[in-house]
Amino acid sequence: MSEKPTVLFVCVHNAGRSQMAAGYLAALSRGAVDVFSAGSEPKERINPVAIQVMAEDGVDIAGRVPKILTTDAVKGSDVVITMGCGDTCPIFPGKHYEDWELTDPAGLSVDEVRPIRDDIKQRVQNLLAELLPDTVDG
Template sequence: MNGRPSVLFVCVHNAGRSQMAAGWLRHLAGDAVEVRSAGSEPADQINPAAVEAMREVGIDITGRTPAKLLWKTAEESDVIVTMGCGDACPIFPGKRYEDWKLDDPAGKDVAAVRPIRDEIRARVTDLLADLIPAEGT
């Protein structure tokens, strides 16, 4: 990774898990990390329960739009985090991959999405600590 690391979060619809993960990383890392998200079969809109769950913790993802996973986007990313996209996610030699096993928030109400949101936060926090170690470590 040269300069600012780039992280791509990928799930099928790019409407829940990957959008929440991108929201958390933007919130926690600020400009220190380039954040991207995409889906193998993007939905028309972000999951409203995911939007509400993130709003509850002060993160607004309403302006985001599900995006199609493009070869170029993956190729230009340093770290690719997949979340249930299976074989639809491309594999690039030399890239760092993480596959996060997370429940899909599709069709769930906000109460069911909160634990998913919180698990994503914990994983993003760990990823960020690995990408940008604290001063003096």
């Protein structure tokens, strides 16, 4: 892994789960990790409920735009976290892959998305502790 790890979060629409995870990792790593997100079938905009629940926790993802998953994005990442995108993510030797089973927040209410957000935050905190074990506060 490179000195400054690169993490790619991938979900189908790149409008909810992957955007929330990228938002948390960018905020919590304070620039110590390069963070990207993409989707196999990106939507036109971020899920407004995802934006709202992240803002409740002090993380602004409102300015983000869903992006299409590319082979180059995977090649350029040290860690690839998939979230329900199945076999659409290309696999390359030497990359660290994880699949996070998370409910898709599309069409859910704020109250239903908050637990998904909290689960994502905990997973991102765990990932950050693995990536930067000497710099993460307990």
